[in-house]
Each structure stands twice: as structure tokens, then as C-alpha cells.
Amino acid sequence: MRRLFPAPPVPPVTDRTAGPGLDGTDREWSLAELAAAYAYPEPDGRRGAWLRANMVSTLDGAAQHDGRSQPISSAADMRIFGTLRALADVVVAGAETVRQEGYRPARARADFAEARRAAGQAPVPAIAVVSASLELDFSLPLFTSPLVPTMILTGAAAAPDRIAAAEKAGARVVIAGDGVGVDPARAVAALAGLGHTRLLTEGGPRLLGQFVTAGVLDELCLTVSPMMTAGDAQRIAGGPAVEVPRRFALASLLEEEGFLFSRYRRD
Known part of the structure; x- marks a missing residue:
């Protein structure tokens, strides 16, 4: 992997895995360097949280193949995927994406444990599922065995019996809308109000469109x-x-084996 667009230097490290070089050449780059390159900005007091999205697309604009993103991904894409998760307080995903992709609880990673402790974060990010109906399988590991409780973002008019079922399963239900559905701005504000300021959404497309x-x-x-x-x-x-x-403004661009890893920020 190599860097195509400059970003601030990061400190040298010794625990290396495949990754991009700071000088534009192909070399191994550590998880610590990846984490530094994708670090969330420092809070500026004006926004309660920073919402980042992570998505993959083919050259002709497809975000999925056969309903899943894995067939159009790569090993380097998954390294970045894991790093972005390790930096986040919460991973936000739509209910259909959770079903299609077979979401499981985030797993603790020793490589990021100390950095998360230093940042005052839980051992892993919580998964927050956006669902109006709460028609979810609460017997899945996402609800039965997470290291931190899974959250469900829903509207005030959600069915009381489904809210009760979610809470009985151990999920934390967060109301982020006056009706049946979720208001995107209220969802961000609600998570920020719970102390979650580093937000990552992995879609799907409908949820990202709403944001x-x-x-x-x-x-x-x-x-x-x-x-x-x-x-x-x-x-x-x-x-x-x-x-x-x-x-949006281009912040960085990396390349490996024809895959481009771009990062854009609100202009």
C-alpha cells in the first residue's frame, strides 16, 4: 500500500502489519500508524459528536454484491475497517445491514486496548442498531453476548412490546425520534448525550442517505x-x-493493489 495524498506525519513504531508508507513507497505500516492517520479530530466545543461513515463501492457505483459488501472488499479494506471500529465509541448500522451482514458484537483487540483505555473508552465500541420496528432476532450474539450492551435507536412511537423484548434481551433502547422512525440529527445528539462523541456508521445506503x-x-x-x-x-x-x-474535501488517499482508500471531510 502507498500514500497518494499527503497527511500529517505519524510516529515510528515497531509492531508492523501490511500498510502504506509515509514516503509514498510500498512498505509495511503498523496498526498504530493507521490509527494515527485515521484519528478523530479533537473536540472543538461546537459539535457534540463527530460522525464518520465507512463504505465501499465498485468502479460502477455498487455498494454491495449479492446483498453484501464482502465480495467487493479486500484484506487492506478489512484492516482499515477494523482500525476505524477500534477508534470509535459507537458503530451505528441500519437494521437491514445488521441482518444482511450478520453483525456480531465488536471484539476486543489487544493492539488497541491501551489506546482505548487512555482515551477513556470502553474495551470495544457499542453497536447501535437503527430500527423503527425493532423486528430483530434478540437471540443472536449481538444481543446475548456483547462486551458492552448493544443499543437500539428507535422512535417514541415504537411498539412497547418490542421495546420490552429488546430491553429484556439486554439491549439499551435509545429514543431518537418523535414518531415511529429515527431522526438522524437526534440520533447523533442522543449518542453524544450519552458521552459517545466518536461515531462510526457502516450504513447501509438508506441510513447513510438519511445522515x-x-x-x-x-x-x-x-x-x-x-x-x-x-x-x-x-x-x-x-x-x-x-x-x-x-x-466534502479530500483529506487523504491511499492505494493497494488497485484499491483506493479515500477520506473526505465536510468542507
């Missing part, structure tokens, strides 16, 4: 896969279009 439309997405980490699938797969963001396209 974009609401104007609360701060950063997009987009892997461009050197594949083409044709078909009618979803784009990385769906739903109603914004009135005026939102401008």
Missing part, C-alpha cells in the same frame, strides 16, 4: 474497489436527494 440529507455527516471513508458488477445494486447512499450537493 447526508440531515447534514450531520462529518466524514466519509470510502474504499473504491477496482471491480465492476453491473446489475442494480444500491449506491453507498440512497433515499431522497439533497437540494444542493454537499461539498
Whole structure:
């Protein structure tokens, strides 16, 4: 992997795995260097939380193949995926993505344990599932065996029996909307109010589209896969279009074996 777009230098380390070189050449880059390159910005007092999205897309715009992102991913993409999770307080995902991708609880990783302790974070990020209906299988490990309780973001009008079932299973239900569904801005504010300021969403496309439309997405980490699938797969963001396209600025760009790993921040 090599760097195509400059970013601030990071300190040298010795525990290395495959990754991009700071000088633009191919070499091994440590998990610590990846974590430094993708570090969340320091709080500036103006925003309660920083919402980052991590998505993958083929050259022809497909965010999935056969309903899943794994077929268009790569080993390097998964290294970055794991690093972004390790930096986050909470991973936010739509209910359909949780079903399709077979979400499990986040696992503790020794490589990031000390950094998370120093940052005052739990051993792993919580998974927050966005669901209006709460029609979820509460017997799955995501609910029965997480290191930190799984959260469910829903609306005030959600069915009381489903809320009760979620809470009985050990999930923490967070109300983030006045009706049946979730208001994206309220979801971010609700998580910030619980002390979660480093937010990561992994979609799916409908949820990411809602965050974009609401104007609360701060950063997009987009892997461009050197594949083409044709078909009618979803784009990385769906739903109603914004009135005026939102401008983001390129923060960094990495490459490995034709895969591009871009990072854009709100301009």
C-alpha cells in the first residue's frame, strides 16, 4: 500500500502489519500508524459528536454484491475497517445491514486496548442498531453476548412490546425520534448525550442517505474497489436527494493493489 495524498506525519513504531508508507513507497505500516492517520479530530466545543461513515463501492457505483459488501472488499479494506471500529465509541448500522451482514458484537483487540483505555473508552465500541420496528432476532450474539450492551435507536412511537423484548434481551433502547422512525440529527445528539462523541456508521445506503440529507455527516471513508458488477445494486447512499450537493474535501488517499482508500471531510 502507498500514500497518494499527503497527511500529517505519524510516529515510528515497531509492531508492523501490511500498510502504506509515509514516503509514498510500498512498505509495511503498523496498526498504530493507521490509527494515527485515521484519528478523530479533537473536540472543538461546537459539535457534540463527530460522525464518520465507512463504505465501499465498485468502479460502477455498487455498494454491495449479492446483498453484501464482502465480495467487493479486500484484506487492506478489512484492516482499515477494523482500525476505524477500534477508534470509535459507537458503530451505528441500519437494521437491514445488521441482518444482511450478520453483525456480531465488536471484539476486543489487544493492539488497541491501551489506546482505548487512555482515551477513556470502553474495551470495544457499542453497536447501535437503527430500527423503527425493532423486528430483530434478540437471540443472536449481538444481543446475548456483547462486551458492552448493544443499543437500539428507535422512535417514541415504537411498539412497547418490542421495546420490552429488546430491553429484556439486554439491549439499551435509545429514543431518537418523535414518531415511529429515527431522526438522524437526534440520533447523533442522543449518542453524544450519552458521552459517545466518536461515531462510526457502516450504513447501509438508506441510513447513510438519511445522515447526508440531515447534514450531520462529518466524514466519509470510502474504499473504491477496482471491480465492476453491473446489475442494480444500491449506491453507498440512497433515499431522497439533497437540494444542493454537499461539498466534502479530500483529506487523504491511499492505494493497494488497485484499491483506493479515500477520506473526505465536510468542507
